[in-house]
Structure formats: C-alpha cells, structure tokens
Amino acid sequence: MLGKLFPIPKMNKIAQAGVLVFRGPNACVSAFPIQSFSTSPCLNQIIKLSRMKVVDNSMLGRKAELASKPARVIHIYNKKGVGYLGDKVLVAIMGEKKRAYIVGLRQNQKENVPRFDSNNIVLVEDNGTPTGTRIRVPIPSCLRNREGDFTKILSIATKFV
C-alpha cells in the first residue's frame, strides 16, 4: 500500500550501466562503482569546483597537468558566482590556492567571440603579475580592451584570435 502511494524512484539507467560518465567541461570517465551522479544536463558554466586547464608555461601548471590533477575553481570574484571570459577566479592547484584569469571558455559564445575546446586559465600571483612568462594558446581578441592587471596577461600572450 505504501509503495503504491509513494512509489520508489527507479534507479537511473546510467547507474545500471555501472560506468559513470560526465559530459561537458568537466568530462571524465570513471571505471569505479557509482558514488554519486547528476541527471541534469550540463550547464557548461564555470562555477565552484569546475576543472580548468592552465595554459601558461608556469611550473605549477605543468606539474598539475603531468599529474593529471587539473586546477579547480574554488571562488569567483563577481556577484553572480558564474565565471565568464576575463573574470578572476581563485583555484586550488596541487594543494595550493592561486588566483587566475579565465582566458577561454568551452560554452557557446556570442558572434565574433571565439569558443575554445577547453576551459583555459592563466595563473597570477596575489599582486597581479602572471606566474608564467608565456601563454601557449591563442587569447580572444575581445579581451584586449581590458584594463588594470589584465594588461600584464595580454603582454605575455603569443597569439590573438
């Protein structure tokens, strides 16, 4: 009787498959048994705990890439709590807290603004100077009019699209 009144939700189809697959920016495959999963569609947005790719030539970024432990966003310095192109974020990388700027996004962009295949960041020190000396990937040209600390990042960029 109780079961009829309050039907127990059926187990998700993905869970039955036994393999957990995330889609979108935080794509990963895990062969371990399921612990938790989300059935909502991916937002492709930079929120807390989004995984980012460090695209400058800093030692810290390279180390994280080699260890396949990508930087995770732990705070976004705006009121929305969603990071967009050119926003400043705080990331956790190799057990350290670092500030960084978003320089490329995977989500769909407006016309004439490039969309990248990964979510890119450039690490900066607390005083605003970039940690690396060179950026390995192209930077959106629409970020060129940014002022303040962002000009330091533009000065180490190699290409603009």
Added chain:
Amino acid sequence: MAAPCRKIINQFVKRSLKCFEPRVIPCRWSNTVRNHTVEKHRHSPLSSTRELVNQQDSPSDVMVPREFRFVHPDFLPYPVWNRRDRVREKLEREDMLKRRAVIDIPEFYVGSIMAVTLADKNAPGKQNRFVGICIDRAGHGLYHYFVLRNAIDGQGVEIKYDMYNPLLLKIEVLKLEKRLDPQLYYLRDAPLEYSTFRLDMEPVSVLKGAQVPLNAIKVKMNPRPWCRRWERHNLKGVLPLDDYITEKMKKQKQHPQIEKPWEKHDLMLKARTSIDDREVDQIMTEVYKRKEKIQKEKFQKRGQEGKREVKKAQEVKK
C-alpha cells in the same frame, strides 16, 4: 441677471473640463507598436500568400539557375508558417542585397575552408583575420550565420560570424568544397589534425562553371566521452562508431522512439519545416533580378570612375 450667471457657469465648466482633457504622457512603451496593430498588418492582403502565388503564375522573363537556391540559402525565409511575416521578409531581403552590394559574399558550403577579416578596434591593425573550416551555416534572412573552426597551437577554436554583420570586412573562400554531412560539429570529438589549417593558406582556384568538389573523407573519431551522442546522428563522414559504443547503446539506437522511422513519411512535418517550392522559386527570381541590376550599376560606377581617372591622368600629362 441670467446672462452673467450663465457666463460664470460656462467658465467654471470649461475650467473643470480642462482637467479631463486627454494629454500625451510619455510612458514606457510609447515608442513601440501595439501588438494588435502588428497583427492587423500581418493579416492585410499585402502579406497574404494568395497574391504571391498569383504573381508567380505570370510567365517570368528571366531564367534562374536551378542551383541558385543552394548557393544562397540565406535568402530563404523562416519556415514556421504562423510566425512568418512576409513584409518583414521582403524588407530584410532588400537589406541583404544592399549589404551584398558593398561586400563580396562568395559561394561557400559546409566543409569549405574560409578566411574572414573582421574590424577589431583593439587589434593593432584594426583588423583581425581568422581561417578555418566552415562547420555549420544556419539562420534565416538577415540573421544568417556561419561557424568556422580551426586548431591553433593545438587548441580547437570556433568562431561564429553573422554573415550580414557590418563589422565583416572581407569573406574569402580558400578552398571551395562540400562534405558528406550538413553539419561538422563532430570535428570537436575527432583528432585535431582533421581541423588544423594553416593561417597563411593560399586560395585554391576552382574552374568557373565546374561542379563543386565533394570531399568524401571519413573522419576517425576519438573514443568517448563525446559532446553529443554521435552514434544516433547517422553521420556519413565518420568511420563506423561500433568500436566506441556499448552493446546497450547499440540497442538503444535502434529503439523506434530514437530512430523515428516514421519521420520520412510525415507530410505534415515536412510542410511545417520547409517552404513551398513555388514560393522558393518566386523569391529566388526576385533576388536574381535585383542582384543582376545591382551588378550592372556597380559596373557602370566602376566605368565612370575609370573614365574620371583617365581624364585626370591626361590633365596631369598636359
């Protein structure tokens, strides 16, 4: 006694009525057109289909090439019948032709390699050039757009351009080609070598009047995860995906609700999502005529300018 009394009363009435006179108060929506007004003009005979069809029945003197509609899909209107506005469509077409008189928009297809020069106030030369393969083109009328993709420094980059954006300075087709699929978004999940093109690529010339070459390349995809369920898209330009998907996914793919075998027989769906063939002919004839006229004017202008230059040169010589 009665006359002055009446005067006073009249004055009083006039004054009190002044308060109720309608005044024009600027409000928030005063600069917009009411919805029912728009609706009225939508139902006016000017924007009815019958008239258009009647016009079409009259024999036309110009012969439009059959492939013209495939070269210019941007002139085709939005197919959803209850959201169409024929007056707006006509005005849009006029605007598009005006823009085409200024900038040369060449023939291209999904799969062609293109270069776009964009006005960019932040760039040192006030210009920004991007080369890439066209992976999609869509949008109706003035809102037609195309997406270019390239891999620069091992990083896939895609840019969407509005075709009639006045910021576009130049559109070049470096290699005119077609692919097997109407959209190439699957290149996102393929190795980057399939979407890498040199930024200083030189244009490949194509014989005029020759058929557009078809690039029948089959792309080898990366293993999953993918950004979409490509096994359900019936892609032609991709090597078989059977090695990448599970048995369960193969079974799911054949499910009637996913395969939708009835869709190709659904005449109502076809009517809802496509435009009548006769109307397309009519639009294309109109566009073809206007285009020829604009080209003639352009040639004349060039001829006049040339004459002026010759005159100037002669004067300088004297």
